[in-house]
Amino acid sequence: MKVFSEEGKTMKKITLEVNGKKVSKEVADHTVLSVFLREVLNLTGTHVGCDTSQCGACVVHADGKSIKSCTALAADLDGSKVTTIEGLVSNGKMHPMQEAFKKLHGLQCGFCTPGMVMSAIDLLKHKKNPSDKEIRDWLEGNICRCTGYQNIVAAVKEAATKM
Amino acid sequence: MASLVGSRVERKEDKKLLTGRGKYTADVTFAHQTYAYFVRSPHARAQIKNVDISKASKASGVVAVLTGKDIANDKIGGLIAGWRIKSEDGSDMKVPAHPPLASESVNYVGDHVAVVIAESLDEARNAAELVKVDYKVLKAVVKTDEAMKSDSIYKDIPKNLCFDWLLGDRAKVKEAFDSADKIIKVDLINNRLVPNAMEPRAANADYNPSTEEITLYTTSQNPHLARIIISAFNAVAPENKLRVIAPDVGGGFGSKIYPYAEEVVCSWASKKIERPVKWVADRTESFLSDCHGRDHVTHAELAVKNDGTFLGFKNETIANIGAYASVFATVTPTYLFGPCATGVYKMPAAYSNVKAVFTNTAPVDAYRGAGRPEATYTIEVLVEKAARELGMDPAEIRMKNFPTEFPFQQTLVHSVDSGDYNAGLKKAMEVADYKGFEKRKKDSEANGKIRGIGFCTYFEACGIAPSAVVMSLGCGIGLWESAEVRFNPTGNVTVFTGSHSHGQGHDTTFAQIAADQLGVPLENIEISHGDTDKGPFGYGTYGSRSLTVGGTAIVKACDKIIAKGKKVAAKMLEVNESDVEFKDGEFIVAKSNQKKTIGEVAFACYLPGTYGEVKSPLPEGEEPGLKETSFFDPGNFSFPAGSHICEVEIDPDTGTTEVAKYTAIDDFGTIINPLIVEGQVHGGLAQGIGQALYENCHYDDSGQLVTASYMDYTMPRADNFPEFNLGFTCTPATSNPLGTKGCGEAGAIASPPAVMNAVMNAIGTDISMPATAEKVWNACQKMKKSNSKAA
Amino acid sequence: MKTFNYHSTNDVKEATKLASSNSAFLAGGMTTIPSMKLGLASYKDIIDIKRIKKLSGIKVSGKSVIIGATTKHVEVANSKEIKKAIPSLAALAEGIGDPQVRNRGTIGGSIANNDPAADYPSACIALNATIHTSSRKITADKFFAGMFETALKKGELIQSVEFQVPEKSCYQKYPNPASRYAIVGVYVAKHKNGVNVGVTGAKSCVYNEKNIASALSKSFSSSAIDNVKIPSSGMNSDIHASAEYRANMVKIFAKKAVDAC
Structure with a gap:
């Protein structure tokens, strides 16, 4: 996969733990994390909707915190632990947040969903039982065009009872 | 065995989408992949004097640079308008040529001039900056209501008029108006919107020289249509040598129904360079080049008797269809709009006259609801204003004019097979606690807020198919x-x-x-x-x-x-x-x-x-x-209907409007999966409320798109909405054995008038969409002044 | 995004040495990276300063709150000490962008960028902030020089921002519905020796709204603002809000801030 120009770039070897696995790769300095995940590691579950950190489709966890992977340099995250949507399933079982989204129809086209789920999980780390308003405020950085957010809010509440 | 129809079955497709195992077009990469980047016009209107690709062609990693001349030389056909509309005088609509890559003129910011194909996306993008296009910039035509008075963009299309279409009977309408007690008038703008599917458009075309087959992955709502257009009209490859795959697609809302220039160019280019060509829009490109929606300027009138009986309806609309006639651009403001503009009412006489105009803006085509939101907005704002001016209850004036017998022959085209509009409205009033509104209004007042309530009762023609009907109205294909x-x-x-x-x-x-x-x-x-x-x-x-x-x-x-x-x-x-x-x-x-x-x-x-x-x-x-x-191929359309009631709360100090309460009671006929249907309504409401309060696509006078990112185009977010109250009534459709009517567009159709009627109920004056804080604040200031004068 | 050379350092001196006329310091990158992607900025060298330990952290004393340049918004929002000393400052940080922006974005980055609609600059003005850089101290009234411009010289690095603890204070904003940046944001702070009213979003650069400040210095109540005239000349005007609306909102949000103090 070649996303970058060969000309005038510097490459750096970076080592990250992605979804529990250590990966070492040479990347161009201007590689952002979303490109690193999608194009270098072929983890295409992380989506790019706006590429300028407004829509939130690209949200992943870096060292336990949700971030927008389109706006973080891969080199900057050298040494970090990154979890993507692909890393949530354990022993073939979906994460309670994923289960809740399925149960309550918290997704339609699925494009914003990975970022939405990753962001919502981070919320529950901070607030065990968030109110509707707290959920809606927290999801300010995740745009969904399909669901009108109602079932997403319901799913996050449902997940809160299971986590 | 228990029937599954009617039960809340969890979605089969969800697990893959929830675990990152979906496959969208941007996720597909082929061996020997190349990457395309389009050179787009920075001007709204210009002649192309010269395109110099010499530097770009030699840049690092560049495989090919192709221009409008190349595509013309290869006899690749232009993009098409799929629906032929005739003007009132019997003449055919006028449509300009729309080459996938322009060679003579560019007609909106974002119009396609050349494509650079390189080994990497970075290289393609960098080389695109080296393509030197010599433009002669011309004065752009931008505003919908000024297009007919402006210079002609295309020399053989006078007044920039695509067609001047009439549905209905002017003479009968005149009679009705002459006999009326009162004429209610509105001037409306149906604001231009950007569909904004979260997945940007993308295409990846892979030509195999040994079999001469092209496999095109694309973000399409309609892969078969893409194939027939790209083969039959663009002449890129015969249908049997073109396979179109629309894998997981991240939302469409109308904007992905038909192929765009990029799919045609990638398919053609792949054949030319004998390698796969991938293009993924960035969000700026999506804003500039996805087809937009709505953009009507309407004057409408309703003739009424003093007791609230409707006698006649006039609708004079200018519809902006942008720089070119896109595939469904011409049907959206005509047959999808005009017939529904008389609403759910008995209307003895009516006409809809629509002038479609070209401007130097992105093409405008179907967006969720396509014509029916514009129609519903027109009639429902009029009806609510009629209630205000006649001093009638907004529910009472509606019920007075509802048909009660079905099939109901609607004024302009449709024979509505089933429905019970009274039942829907009564249920909505009950669920919304209409009786308790005055108390809630007082409570709001005590907190320094102004509360308003608005209604919308709608019907729509869905299940778009009946080939015999649509083809008789100008559709170039059947729609079974x-x-x-x-x-x-x-x-x-x-x-x-x-x-x-x-x-x-x-x-x-x-x-x-x-x-x-x-x-x-x-x-x-x-x-x-x-x-x-x-x-x-x-x-x-x-x-x-x-x-x-x-x-x-x-x-x-x-x-x-x-x-x-x-x-x-x-x-x-x-x-x-x-x-x-x-x-x-x-x-x-x-x-x-x-x-x-x-x-x-x-x-x-x-x-x-x-x-x-x-x-x-x-x-x-x-x-x-x-x-x-x-x-x-059904014998008729289907006709979902419903009653929505919205309450807004306005902060008069800032003009900020919040939807405080929203009730939607819809009749979609038989419901197969309520879980999914509710989700469709929620999504439609968010888009409709977005149109009413937040979203607006804005071009400046020179034709530059000002709202070309999420920094300036307001996408509704989770904190913009309350929890919606949904309910259903059911009169099964008779035109299909399932009894279903369709549910995807209802929310986006019903909510703009419901919200705007609530805002206008609160502030007492007409106001245009979107009801931004500043507009509402200005209205509140005026209201304050007139109140203090009155006191 | 155009290519650049990425440097990461854990030393202030090295960071300033690496700086050139074609470089940028990178903290959270919340503005720098999107700007580069959109072609609004390009640099030869990006100097990541996040690994410089002494640039991050919060120190609170009776009189001041000192926040290291690379301290993230979320850290300010959640700091118990700041919530106690200047609750309005923690609240301001809680309202910047969205959770992911707050997890990465930094105070130093925000004020160095000096976006005319950013939140932190208003706090600097209202709370008599002193900006400590790699070479000097700059008071907030001298620091913010104009739209996206500051008193920082090339290669000069913000190390920390020192805020004066006020008697009472509050920040209120009307966010742009699209970007969620401030259309108007007003930070009112009552100090022993007077009142400051930091206003962001309204003009091309953050400023101290002296007319309101002097009215509030005489009587710290929202009614004291009623008769203050805010002219619309010099106010921003764009598709989101006219100059007139912004001028009115400066007053409205100042009143809201005073009422919530």
Whole structure:
């Protein structure tokens, strides 16, 4: 996969733990994390909707915190632990947040969903039982065009009872 | 066996989408992949004097730089308008040429001038900066209501007028108006919107020189349509040499119904360079070049009697269709708009006159609701204003004019087969606690806020198909839908549908239908769509048509499966076919214990012979296999309807408007999966409320798109909405055996007038969409002044 | 995004040495990276300063709150000490962008960028902030020089921001519905020796709204603002809000801030 120009770039070897696995790769300095995940590691579950950190489709966890992977340099995250949507399933079982989204129809086209789920999980780390308003405020950085957010809010509440 | 139809089945497609295992076009990368980046016009209107690609061609990693001249030399056809509209004077609509890459002129910011194809995206993008285009910049035509008074963009299209269309009877309307007690008038702007599917458009075309086949992955709501247009009109490759795959698609809302220049160019370029060519829009490109929606300027009048009886309706609209006529650009403001503009009311006389104009802006085409939101907004704002001016209750004036007998011949085109508008409105008033509004208004006042309430009662023509009707109105194609039901030998089932799911949940809803029809467990049924090489030709998903038209095709194909199964079962059971009944997956001999499961019958169909204990003789003359196809073309549209009531709360200090309470009672006929239907309504409401309060696509006077990012185009977010109250009434459709009517667009159709009527109820003056804080604040200031004068 | 050379350092001196006329310091990158992607900025060298330990952290004394340049918004929002000393400052940080922006974005990055609609600059003005850089101290009234411009010289690195603890204070904003940046944000702070009213979003650069400040210095109540005239000249005007609307909102949000103090 070649996303970058060969000309005038510097490459750096970076080592990250992605979804529990250590990966070492040479990347161009201007590689952002979303490109690193999608194009270098072929983890295409992380989506790019706006590429300028407004829509939130690209949200992943870096060292336990949700971030927008389109706006973080891969080199900057050298040494970090990154979890993507692909890393949530354990022993073939979906994460309670994923289960809740399925149960309550918290997704339609699925494009914003990975970022939405990753962001919502981070919320529950901070607030065990968030109110509707707290959920809606927290999801300010995740745009969904399909669901009108109602079932997403319901799913996050449902997940809160299971986590 | 319990029926699955009507139950809240969790979606079959969700697990892959929730675990990052979906496959969207941008996720597809081929061996020897190249990357395309488009050189786009920075000007709204200019002549192209010269395109110099010499530097770009030599830049690092560049494989090819192709221009409008190249595409013209290769005789690649232009993009098409799919629906022919005639003007009132009988003349044909006027449409400019729309080459996929421009060679003579550019007509909006973002128009395609050249494409750079390189080994990497970075290289393509960098080299694109080296393409030097010499433009002669011309004065742009931007505003909808000024287009007819401006210079002609195209020399053979005077007044920038595509058509001047009339539906209805002016003379009858004049009579009605002459006899009226009162004429209610409104001047409306239906604000221009950007559809903004979260997945940007993308294409990846892979030409194989040995087979001369192109495989095109693309973000399409309608892969079969993309194939027929790219082959028959753009002449890139014959249909049998073009496979179009629309894999998981991240939302469409109308903007992905038809192919764009990029798919045509990538397919053509792939053939030229004999390598796969991938293009993925960035968000700026999406804003600039996705087709936009709405953009009407309307003057409408309603003639009424003092008792609130409607006598006549006039609708004079200018519709901006942008720089070129896109595929459904001409039907959206005509047949999808005009007929519905008289609303759910008995209207003795009416006409809709629409002038469609070209401007130097991105093409405008169907966006969720397509014409029907504009129609509903027009009539519902008028009706509410009539209630205000006549001093009537907004519910009372509506009920007074509702039809009560069905089928109801609506004024302009439609014969509405079923409905009960009174029941819907009464239920909505109950659920919304209309009686308690005055108290809530006082409570708001005590907090320094102004509360308003607004109604919308709507109907829409959905299930867009009836080929006989649409073709008679100018549609270049029929719009039926196909289904193929294929029993695999081991008894499980694959259903191929010509419609396409990009969030609507067809994998689940369609499987529920097939499971009920065939008596096969849901988990044994797969729905296949989105690949022109797999299922039969179909017409994709838009206009709330998939279940009503495509779902019915599945039912019909299942009927054929059962008919054949009966013959085979009869032979297997050694009885007459007429003695065999089919129920819950079993072929049963009447008044006996003898039966065969549909799985056994299917297996038998694939093993015509005797092998050990397996005896599976097919009846004489019967072909082996169990697979049936149906092409369903309904006799009529379907007509969802409903009553929505919105309450807003306004902070007069800032003008900020919040939706405080929203009630939607809809009649979608039979509901297959309430979980999915509710989700469709929620999404539609968010888009409609977005139009009413937040979203606005704005070009400046020179034709630059000011709202070209999420920094300036307000996408509704979670904190913009309350929890919506939903409810349903049901009068089944009579035009299809399922009784379904369609639910995808209702929310976006009903909510703009409901919200705006609530805002206008609060502030007492007309106000245009979107009701931004500043507009509302200004109205509140005026209200304060006039109140203090009155005091 | 155009290519650049990425440097990461854990030393202030090295960071300033690496700086050139074609470089940028990178903290959270919340503005720098999107700007580069959109072609609004390009650099030869990006110098990541997040690994410089002494640039991050919060120190609170009776009189001041000192926040290291690379301290993230989320850290300010959640700091118990800041919530106690200047609750309005923690609340401001809680309202910047969205959770993911707050997890990465930094105070130093925000004020160095000096976006005319950013939140932190108003706090600097209202709370008599002193900006400690790699070479000097700059008071907030001298630091913010104009739209996206500051008193920082090339290669000069913000190390920390020192805020004066006020008697009472509050920040209120009307966010742009699209970007969620401030259309108007007003930070009112009552100090022993007077009142400051930091206003962001309204003009091309954050400023101290002296007319309101002097009215509030005489009587710290929202009614004291009633008769203050805010002219619309010099106010921003764009598709989201006219100059007139912004001028009115400066007053309205100042009143809201005073009422919520």
